[in-house]
Amino acid sequence: MRIGILTGGGDCPGLNAVIRAVVRTANGRYGDSIVGFRDGWRGLLEDRKVQIQNDDRIDRLLTKGGTMLGTARVNPDKLQAGIEQIKQTLDDNGVEVLIPIGGEGTLTAARWLSESGVDVVGVPKTIDNDIDCTDVTFGHDTALTIATDAIDRLHTTAESHQRVMLVEVMGRHAGWIAVNAGLASGAHLTLIPEQPFDVDEVCRLVKRRFQHGDSHFICVVAEGATPKAGSMTLREGGIDEFGHKIFTGVAQQLGDEIQRRIGKEVRTTVLGHVQRGGTPTPYDRILATRFGVQAAEAAHAGKYGVMVALHGTTIDLVPLAEATRQLKTVPTDRYREAAAFFG
Incomplete structure (x- = not known):
């Protein structure tokens, strides 16, 4: 053959x-x-x-x-x-x-x-x-391992500077890397495409954590995460030649919005193609x-x-x-498990 x-x-x-x-x-x-x-x-x-x-x-x-x-x-x-x-x-x-x-x-x-x-x-x-x-x-396991290691490292620098850290990971339509990396690394919030986020709620969780005396806040953001209608507006990127939506950096835009609303210093890290390269x-x-x-x-x-x-x-x-009938996305009950550790 x-x-x-x-x-x-x-x-x-x-x-x-x-x-x-x-x-x-x-x-x-x-x-x-x-x-x-x-x-x-x-x-x-x-x-x-x-x-x-x-x-x-x-x-x-x-x-x-x-x-x-x-x-x-x-x-x-x-x-x-x-x-x-x-x-x-x-x-x-x-x-x-x-x-x-x-x-x-x-x-x-x-x-x-x-x-x-x-x-x-x-x-x-x-x-x-x-x-x-x-x-x-x-x-998936390799990407998850790389993302988790990166977030583990960001915990220490965020603590040292009392900062909010947003970590953008891959995930256009499904938030599996984000939700699993968030759980594995002890992130304080995870945002995924399947669950539109409210910026006011994000800001509330950030403020509450610092008010309780904690020294940092880590949020994992899937690249395809979107805000609820009326919460904030993301820049439009259009569609590429392969029919895919062009993302414009949701984590950076969310970080700017958090800093504007509550005055807390925010740093954004985009892991990008690092997640799918290497051994x-x-x-x-x-x-x-x-x-x-x-x-x-x-x-x-x-x-x-x-x-x-x-x-x-x-x-x-x-x-x-x-x-090929449908994509496998993160179900609501799976996200609820992660949400037990938010804030």
Whole structure:
């Protein structure tokens, strides 16, 4: 069998571990050949490929962040319009099964291909942990570890200067990094996209903490957090070429508003791409490896149109149509657990 593989969307710790696992399983167990397409779906549209060998270089991928194949974003309309071109590229290269590794956009494109007759096995990745039908995605644990370590460090400098610290983390539509990092680091408030915040309430919590004699206030803010209507107005950033909302820095704008309203010194830290760079944690290496092994096994079992998923401690297969129906967001009761420590 000849298997194609690509990594789409944003980079994520653990991508290389999946590639390694697919190659070692498919080639080592079944003698398959593996062709990688460079820069995600763009590589398929432009027929840019590389033969991946099962050698020492593959083994060294386990601990390496990023992706050996490169990645890129493609406008969804362009991608959907290029389905026939993608199918032609797969045929020209003798690819019998495609294993795309990616988030919501990549898995949606995988579903489109599956519906048009291509044999596909998807692998979910995202540091945001917002892919439905799987308990967790690889990359999230690494991002959470990095964010928690950063907030731990900010506690000490905030205490020293009696400051309010706002820490902006990734999370466009889902606040999993924020809510988990807030809990893990003992933050005094967490703001997520699923729960619009009231600036007056934020200011009340800040003032109350200092009035009680505490020396600092740490607030974790997901990049997609938004204020309640009438609470404050965020600058508009428009929409980028991929159909994504352009964020304008909610933490900095909230910090300015807090400082204006209550006169307390505020500092903002934006963690940004630091969260998804570097070496994956052991948990993410293991999960990514298990996903890769099971994706290769599914390909040989003829189980297509599916995504590998973690349920408890077991790797299962779920239909791509089901996995891409909606995003997995933070439920209200989960946020209420975190809210017990606010203030």
